[in-house]
Structures are given as structure tokens and as C-alpha cells.
Amino acid sequence: MDAFFAAAEQAAKPSLRGKPVVVGGIGPRGVVSTASYEARVFGVRSAMPTAQARRRCPNAAYLTPRFTLYRQVSDVVMELLHELSPLVEPLSLDEAFVDLEAGGVAADTAAVRAVGERLRRDIRRRTGLTGSVGLAGAKMLAKIASEQAKPDGLVVIEPGTERELLGPMTVRTLPGVGPATAETLRRAGIHTVAETAEAGEAELVRLLGRAHGAGLYAMALGRDDRPVVAERDAKSISVEDTFEVDLTDRTRVRAEVMRLADRCVQRLRAAGRSGRTVVIKVRNYDFSTLTRSETLRGPTDDQGVVREAAARLLDLVDTTGGVRLLGVGVTGLADFTQEDLFAQVATEKAAEEEAERARRAADEAARLAADEPERPRRWLPGLDVIHDEHGAGWVQGSGVGRVTVRFEQPWSGPGRVRTFPVEDPALRPGEPLPLVGGPPDGWRDGLPGGLPGGLPGGAGGSGGRGEREAGEVDGPGGSGEAGGPGGSGEADEPGGSGGAGRPGGPGGGVLEEPGGPGGGVLREPGGPGGDVLKEPDGPGGDMLREPDGPGGDMLREPDGPGGDMLEEPDESGDGVAEASGGREAPPSPPGVQSSAPATRPNSVSAGAASEPGAGSGAGMSRR
Known part of the structure; x- marks a missing residue:
């Protein structure tokens, strides 16, 4: 798949189509997972620190990942691949190898190319997204071909041309x-x-x-005899977290390691596996990374065993300068546990003491939580929401006790924008909507009063009221109430003080339609000038700006600098990789395909090399 996460967000959010979109951690220590091709023109790439990406492309929309949506799309793509062959080797959510010979595809290039083109059409029809296909005689070559095919193309590497193709490439190209x-x-x-x-x-x-x-x-030499393996055993299971502020308290560091050890064991048991080697990872304040490991007497999935091993390993690491990232993992996986008559948790008494320490820590945490005031709800950019009056939408930004939401769906045009208090009881988290095929049956059932949800051509409904400043003077339609039917439901009737485009009386803030249905703009009270909330002029706009100056910084989450960190999905381990990056060359124009003549390939790859969290594709290999 091409720029997978970002492309899925653009498909789900009509107002972002054709604009720079960056998906990843939005905090000061966040890392880019995927950048759309529009953002890559500015030098933004995967694994780049988000802070650096913001400097290169400040007008991009920076969104929190929605892995529920990405897995839904991935399931559709993998289903299409399994229709081609029983041998499908997934590499990530958006990339896989497929053995076409096992699927009975004719052994000639024309037939294989036709399969690749049909796959591209089916992916677009079923998901609304584009995928790139590489065809070659080996897995390595198929992956290289899919890289060359991006975006939205198909490339064949002919047998006998491998060395000529590979020769000028850097050694980093090779697996x-x-x-x-x-x-x-x-x-x-x-x-x-x-x-x-x-x-x-x-x-x-x-x-x-x-x-x-x-x-x-x-x-x-272009030789790669690795077969396509339908099910690959995981080599390790691990979790890690990056912290917004360096941890300097040794007690806090130990508590975090214990928490990560518990999460690792939970994932280990969920997979029905056990492991023999426990590993911890510590990234210090200066970005130096240390790993320590301990091999046990046999495979285990015992929480106490993993906890104690992780604690012993932590004792070997100096954390006095501050810890930026912690991780706990288990390797040497097996499908069984080995009973150990000489328990590795020294004695039952030691286990009881550890349990007692955990209980005391939990009680202390509960006491501290009870003493703290209730924190406001967090609305991260890009997440799905539903409003009792306006229907389904997504968060554009939040800060200073307010959250801005754009109400649009994948099958609608760009939607209207509204701002609410973060604690508005009418606003709640939502679920991703399908990217193609229009609204699903019954999708309105969860909306109060059968809301139209912004469907094109629907009645104007109640028309969003908008936000008003104290002392606003309403004329007819002055508060932004819907006057009559409209495409997406927002239309002001003219006239009276407070009418469309005219200031009201003293202190009278005016809600003015910006020239089309929907999307009122809140003016400062007392006159027509000085927008308080406005959409920026650059591409990828619609983010909430500071009210005290033009072009201000994005508003952050009120409870911490920069909001939440990105946590990777369970499939690849939790946490965020930190990296610093340079520029990458701008991508080739869409639709570029290889001009190589078609001959008989032995293997195929649909998709491209997977960037961390970025779009790649489905790979196919013909043996």
C-alpha cells in the first residue's frame, strides 16, 4: 500500500485530500509513522522526529494513528491476496509476499502481469486506496520492484536482468x-x-x-532462495514506552520496568507462547541505548519470573542521568513451559513478598489518584467522535479547555467545523467509518434522533448553533441557526444585527457563514475584524491556532507538553522509535510504471518496502 496510514486518513477525511498529512506521535518526542506524498515533498519521512517534521512542513495536518481503521483495511487487502494463492506471507499491516505458482497462475509474464493489474484494481475498489505491485523471480527482487513501482504502479523485473538492475544500488538495498x-x-x-x-x-x-x-x-548476484512462508513464528515479544519527561527517580524507573514486564507477559500468554530469555532496553537522556539479557533455565510465561529477571537486569544499568525510553522483551520463544523443580523465583516467600510490594504500590497509586483532581477528557487530533447534534466527525485540535471538530464522513464533501468545551456531554469517542461504499446500514442508529450526519443533499437539520461570546445580539439567524434546507445543513438567514457578515450590538460576536454551506467562523466580539478561530491558509490547514497572534503554534493538550506519545500497535511492539533524519528525494510522479518488456517472471511482489508505519504493499513471489 502507498503511504498507508496517511492515505487511509485522507480517504476518511475529505478536507485533507490533496494536502500534507503526517501520522505519528504528536508530542515533543513523537516520531513520524507515515507521511503523505504531499508532505514528503517538504522532506518529511517516516522515523523522523515529529518536531523536525513540523519545522519542515508546518502546515501539514498532524494526526494520531487510528490502528483500528488500519487493521480493518489491512484485513480487506489480505483477503484479496488469499484469493490469489494459499501461500501469503504478511510482513506488516500493508505488505506481504504471495506465491503465485501455489495459486495456479500460468507460468508466463502476461498472465502474471494481468494478475498484478487486477489486484491493484481490486484494492482500489475495495478500500479506496492505491497499492503498488512488484513482479520478480525472488522475494528480494519482488520487494525492490514494488519500491520502484511506488506510488500506484506495477513493475516487472525480468529474469537475467537482476545484476544490471542491482549493480548501481547501495549495499543497504540488500536484505x-x-x-x-x-x-x-x-x-x-x-x-x-x-x-x-x-x-x-x-x-x-x-x-x-x-x-x-x-x-x-x-x-x-540476484539469487534469493527464501520460500514464501504462510505462517512465520515470532522471534520475540516485547513492549516499550517513551516518556515525555526523562525519568530520574530510580523507584519510578523500577515501577515502569515492572509494569512493562507485566504487559509483556500478558502478550506472551495471549499468543500462547513462552520464552527463555528476558531482555530489557534502556535509552538514556543522551540517546545512548543499552540492552541487558538473562537466559533462564527453561521457557516460561510466569509473571513473577519475568519480573524478577527484569529487576535483576535493571540493577546492571546506571540510570542516574535520566531515562528516555524503557522496554522489556522475551526471546527464545516456545509453545510450552518447562517445569522447574528448583523454581527460579527463589522461594514462595520471595514471591509473596513481591506480591505484597505490588499491593502496597497499587494502594499508594490509588491514594494519590484519589487526591488528584479529575483530569479533563483528552481529544487527540485525528480521532473519531460523535456529537449528539452534529453526528460523526473527527478532532482537528484541542487546547485551553476547547476541542475543535470537523463533521464529515468518507462519502461526503469537506464538512463544517464546530468548537466545543472539552467536557461537553454531547461529544463522545466514535468508531472509524468505512472508506468506500457509502454509509453502512444502520450507521445512524447510534445517533440521537436519526441525525443526517452531514450526508450530501440532506436537509439542513437543526443547523449548528456555533459558539457565541457573552453579550451577543441576535437578529434573525444571528446565532447561526439553520434557516432552510441545505446540502450539509448550515445556512444563516440574512438580516438584523448579528446577521450574516454584520457585527451585532456592543459586545455582539457574530457567527458568519464563510461562503458555503456549513462552517461558521467565530468573530471577535464588538466588530467584524480579528478572527479568534480561523483556518490557516496553507495546505493541510484546519488546525486550531493560538488566539493571541497570527500563525501561532498548535494548541497542545492542557495536561502536558505536546499531548500523548505514539504507541506502536501490538503486532510490532509498543512504544516509539526515536530517530533523527535527513531529507529524502521527492517521490516519482504518480502512475509511473516500468517500461521493461514483459517476460516470464518467477515471482511477484505487490506493494513496496515497508517504512516504519508507512505505506508499502502486498508482495508476491512465484516459486
Whole structure:
């Protein structure tokens, strides 16, 4: 899939189509998961710190991920892939390899290309999104082909042209070559795939070891014998969290490690697995990262065992300077647990003491929570909401006790904007709506009074009242009440003080229609000038600005600097990867496809290389 998370958000939010969209952590330590192609033009890319992305593209819409929506779309795409072959190897939510030979596809390039084109059409028809397809004789080549096909294209790598294609590419293109391996090769004067092949197998084995060196040499020649595996065993299960403020209290650090250990065990048990090696990860204030591991006597899913191992490992790490990130994981997974007559939790007494400490900590946390005032509800940008009067929409921004919502659906045009108190009882969290096919049957059932929900061509309904300043003077329609039927339901009747576009009496704030149905603009009281809330002029606007100056910073969550951090979905581990990044080249124009003549390929890949959280696609491989 192409720029998957961002593309799904654009499909769900008509007002963001064609505008820069960035999905990821919105806090000061957040990281970009996916950037739309419009944002990539400005140099925004996956794994870049959100703060850096904001400097490069300040007018983009920065949204919190909605993994429920992404999984729904992913399920549809994977269903389409399973219609092609029983051998589908998912790599992420939006990328997979497919063995077409196992699906009975004819062994000629024309037939395989036709399958790829049909897959692209089906993805667009079923999801409203675009996907890229790569066809080649091996998994590695299929993935490279899908990269070249992005966005929204199809590329075939012909048998016999592999070395010519791979030669000028950097060694980082090859699977298994990370920063450390690339640096080792660079010191040896090896920078490209062609230079890797010319170095010879013996030299690569000397530099990297037998297994890695021999495998890398084969891939440099375009050989990749890895089969498509329908079900791959997870190598590890882990969770991690990045903190908005560095942790300096050792007691707090230990408590967080215990909490992460409990979450890790929960995921371990949910997967029906056990593990033999416990690992902790600590990222310090200076971005240095330390890992420590301990191998147990046998596989376990015992919470006490994992907790104590993590605590022992933490004792080996100096955290006095401050901790930015913590993680706990289990590796060496198995489908069984080994009974240990000599329990690794030293004695039953030790286990009881640990349980007692946990109970005391829970009691203390409950006491502190009871003493704290109730925190206001949090409305993160991009999340789905439902309002009793206005229907379904999404959060544009929030701050200083207010939340701004745009009421639109995937099948409607750009919707109207309204602002409410964060504690408005009529506003509540919603669920993602389908991206294609119009409103589902019964989708209005949960809306009070059968709200039209902003459907195109519907009656004006009650017409949003808008927000008024104290002392506002209403004439007919002055408060923004709907006058008559309208497309999306907001229309003011002219006339009277407080009418469309005219100031009211003293202190009379005026709600003025901006020139189309819906979307009143709140003016400052006392005159027609000085917008308090306005949509910015740049692309990807509609974010809430500071009221005390033009072009101000986005309003943050009132209870902390920058709001919540991004937490990765369970499939790939919780937490946020931190990175610093440079610019990337602007993407190729949409629709570019390979001009290579069609010949018989052995393998196919639909999609592109997966960026962290970014769009990629479905990969296919023909054996």
C-alpha cells in the first residue's frame, strides 16, 4: 500500500485530500509513522522526529494513528491476496509476499502481469486506496520492484536482468545489511551492490563471517532462495514506552520496568507462547541505548519470573542521568513451559513478598489518584467522535479547555467545523467509518434522533448553533441557526444585527457563514475584524491556532507538553522509535510504471518496502 496510514486518513477525511498529512506521535518526542506524498515533498519521512517534521512542513495536518481503521483495511487487502494463492506471507499491516505458482497462475509474464493489474484494481475498489505491485523471480527482487513501482504502479523485473538492475544500488538495498554491516563494508571500500559482487564470496566471508558473507554474496548476484512462508513464528515479544519527561527517580524507573514486564507477559500468554530469555532496553537522556539479557533455565510465561529477571537486569544499568525510553522483551520463544523443580523465583516467600510490594504500590497509586483532581477528557487530533447534534466527525485540535471538530464522513464533501468545551456531554469517542461504499446500514442508529450526519443533499437539520461570546445580539439567524434546507445543513438567514457578515450590538460576536454551506467562523466580539478561530491558509490547514497572534503554534493538550506519545500497535511492539533524519528525494510522479518488456517472471511482489508505519504493499513471489 502507498503511504498507508496517511492515505487511509485522507480517504476518511475529505478536507485533507490533496494536502500534507503526517501520522505519528504528536508530542515533543513523537516520531513520524507515515507521511503523505504531499508532505514528503517538504522532506518529511517516516522515523523522523515529529518536531523536525513540523519545522519542515508546518502546515501539514498532524494526526494520531487510528490502528483500528488500519487493521480493518489491512484485513480487506489480505483477503484479496488469499484469493490469489494459499501461500501469503504478511510482513506488516500493508505488505506481504504471495506465491503465485501455489495459486495456479500460468507460468508466463502476461498472465502474471494481468494478475498484478487486477489486484491493484481490486484494492482500489475495495478500500479506496492505491497499492503498488512488484513482479520478480525472488522475494528480494519482488520487494525492490514494488519500491520502484511506488506510488500506484506495477513493475516487472525480468529474469537475467537482476545484476544490471542491482549493480548501481547501495549495499543497504540488500536484505540483512544494516548500519553496522554497511559501515564494515564501507571501510573495505565496498559501497554498491556491484562492488559487493566483485569483492567475491571469500572476502565477504572474511569481513562478515561465513553465514552472513555467503548469503550477502548470493543476494548481490540476484539469487534469493527464501520460500514464501504462510505462517512465520515470532522471534520475540516485547513492549516499550517513551516518556515525555526523562525519568530520574530510580523507584519510578523500577515501577515502569515492572509494569512493562507485566504487559509483556500478558502478550506472551495471549499468543500462547513462552520464552527463555528476558531482555530489557534502556535509552538514556543522551540517546545512548543499552540492552541487558538473562537466559533462564527453561521457557516460561510466569509473571513473577519475568519480573524478577527484569529487576535483576535493571540493577546492571546506571540510570542516574535520566531515562528516555524503557522496554522489556522475551526471546527464545516456545509453545510450552518447562517445569522447574528448583523454581527460579527463589522461594514462595520471595514471591509473596513481591506480591505484597505490588499491593502496597497499587494502594499508594490509588491514594494519590484519589487526591488528584479529575483530569479533563483528552481529544487527540485525528480521532473519531460523535456529537449528539452534529453526528460523526473527527478532532482537528484541542487546547485551553476547547476541542475543535470537523463533521464529515468518507462519502461526503469537506464538512463544517464546530468548537466545543472539552467536557461537553454531547461529544463522545466514535468508531472509524468505512472508506468506500457509502454509509453502512444502520450507521445512524447510534445517533440521537436519526441525525443526517452531514450526508450530501440532506436537509439542513437543526443547523449548528456555533459558539457565541457573552453579550451577543441576535437578529434573525444571528446565532447561526439553520434557516432552510441545505446540502450539509448550515445556512444563516440574512438580516438584523448579528446577521450574516454584520457585527451585532456592543459586545455582539457574530457567527458568519464563510461562503458555503456549513462552517461558521467565530468573530471577535464588538466588530467584524480579528478572527479568534480561523483556518490557516496553507495546505493541510484546519488546525486550531493560538488566539493571541497570527500563525501561532498548535494548541497542545492542557495536561502536558505536546499531548500523548505514539504507541506502536501490538503486532510490532509498543512504544516509539526515536530517530533523527535527513531529507529524502521527492517521490516519482504518480502512475509511473516500468517500461521493461514483459517476460516470464518467477515471482511477484505487490506493494513496496515497508517504512516504519508507512505505506508499502502486498508482495508476491512465484516459486
